[in-house]
Amino acid sequence: MKKILVLLLLAVVGFYLAGTFFDIGFGNSHFVKNDAIKPVKDIYLQQTVQELKVSNAVTSIVVNFRGFDTLGEVTVLFLSVTALGSILYKKRHHVGERSVLFSASSIVTSGSKLLFPAIVLLGAYVFIHGHLSPGGGFQGGVIIATGFLLMLLAYENYSVSHNGLSIVESLAGITFVGVGLLGFMNGGTFLQNFLPTGELNNLFSGGIIPIIYIAVGFKVAAELTGVIYTVLNEKGEQNG
Amino acid sequence: MSIMEIIGGILIIIGSIFLFLGALGIYRMPDIYNRLQAGTKATTLGAMSLILGVGFLEPSWILKSLVLIIFIAFSNPISSHALARATYRRGHYPLILSDDKENMDAYQEVVPHEKEKEEKV
Numbered sequence: 001m002k003k004i005l006v007l008l009l010l011a012v013v014g015f016y017l018a019g020t021f022f023d024i025g026f027g028n029s030h031f032v033k034n035d036a037i038k039p040v041k042d043i044y045l046q047q048t049v050q051e052l053k054v055s056n057a058v059t060s061i062v063v064n065f066r067g068f069d070t071l072g073e074v075t076v077l078f079l080s081v082t083a084l085g086s087i088l089y090k091k092r093h094h095v096g097e098r099s100v101l102f103s104a105s106s107i108v109t110s111g112s113k114l115l116f117p118a119i120v121l122l123g124a125y126v127f128i129h130g131h132l133s134p135g136g137g138f139q140g141g142v143i144i145a146t147g148f149l150l151m152l153l154a155y156e157n158y159s160v161s162h163n164g165l166s167i168v169e170s171l172a173g174i175t176f177v178g179v180g181l182l183g184f185m186n187g188g189t190f191l192q193n194f195l196p197t198g199e200l201n202n203l204f205s206g207g208i209i210p211i212i213y214i215a216v217g218f219k220v221a222a223e224l225t226g227v228i229y230t231v232l233n234e235k236g237e238q239n240g
Numbered sequence: 241m242s243i244m245e246i247i248g249g250i251l252i253i254i255g256s257i258f259l260f261l262g263a264l265g266i267y268r269m270p271d272i273y274n275r276l277q278a279g280t281k282a283t284t285l286g287a288m289s290l291i292l293g294v295g296f297l298e299p300s301w302i303l304k305s306l307v308l309i310i311f312i313a314f315s316n317p318i319s320s321h322a323l324a325r326a327t328y329r330r331g332h333y334p335l336i337l338s339d340d341k342e343n344m345d346a347y348q349e350v351v352p353h354e355k356e357k358e359e360k361v
Contacts, residue, residue, distance in 0.1 A: 111318040
């Protein structure tokens with residue numbers, strides 16, 4: 001009985017989904033069959049280059065046109081990190097009792113000392129140039145967090161200050177919301193651009209996009225480093 | 241066609257050949273250590289040569305490509321070293337076809353095999 005119900009539901013969903021796809025037709029980008037109406041895609045692409053002076057269309061949509069949505073994503077990440085921290089909280093302060101079976105060799109330890117600044121530099125490059133090239137705050141933050149992961153795996157006693165992480169995270173979040181609220185002061189809406197947009201393909205261009213992406217980069221890096229640190233410091237079962 | 245473009249093209253072809261040989265080695269070699277050494281050495285040289293070739297083709301990118309080459313020269317051997325060491329510690333030992341097994345696996349003196357560890361305990 002249950003299986004028949006599931007099959008029925010799938011059939012109904014599939015019927016309407018297929019109908020929608022046949023309505024659009026292969027290669028068409030919009031529902032409207034009248035060519036006089038401009039699809040949303042063209043408006044986004046036009047505004048990205050002409051008004052915002054940003055060469056990365058994805059960034060302009062994520063941070064500017066749908067900035068409120070990005071704020072929600074950052075909040076989701078923050079909530080999941082908080083939940084993980086609260087679950088693993090009691091086992092957090094056992095430094096040196098990681099779930100690592102043996103320490104890394106001297107090649108890895110000295111090599112990671114050399115590579116760590118390069119990885120952090122790459123991450124910073126990715127989120128500072130978010131409005132010019134592929135990448136952005138989330139990607140750059142993850143790259144920086146992998147640098148911390150390398151250090152934590154290489155050195156048994158490498159520790160990250162939890163207070164420092166939460167300060168960086170809070171400051172970045174406040175920057176994001178503060179920039180959004182500053183949009184009100186110039187008579188606009190939340191997260192509206194109020195800075196001069198500059199010239200296309202310039203580092204100092206795009207209005208508030210670089211500021212928000214730098215804040216997001218710091219926030220994601222701090223949050224993911226906190227996750228890695230918490231998980232690594234959980235006492236593994238194989239250690240007893 | 242300038243001389244820079246010819247040098248860059250030759251370097252890219254050399255890099256592609258080495259990358260292909262590395263992929264073939266990973267497919268063809270019998271155990272994990274042979275695969276790692278085929279993969280690491282061939283892809284390190286292949287990627288370095290390919291990136292240098294791109295730097296020759298676009299002279300404004302040469303500094304960035306040199307930085308990338310240094311990064312690959314550090315990260316690739318270190319990561320494969322860590323992989324091989326972790327594999328040995330987990331108890332996967334090299335495939336040795338010769339009869340003289342004790343002398344072939346010199347790392348055994350530093351990290352004894354799992355079975356011998358149990359005997360000692």
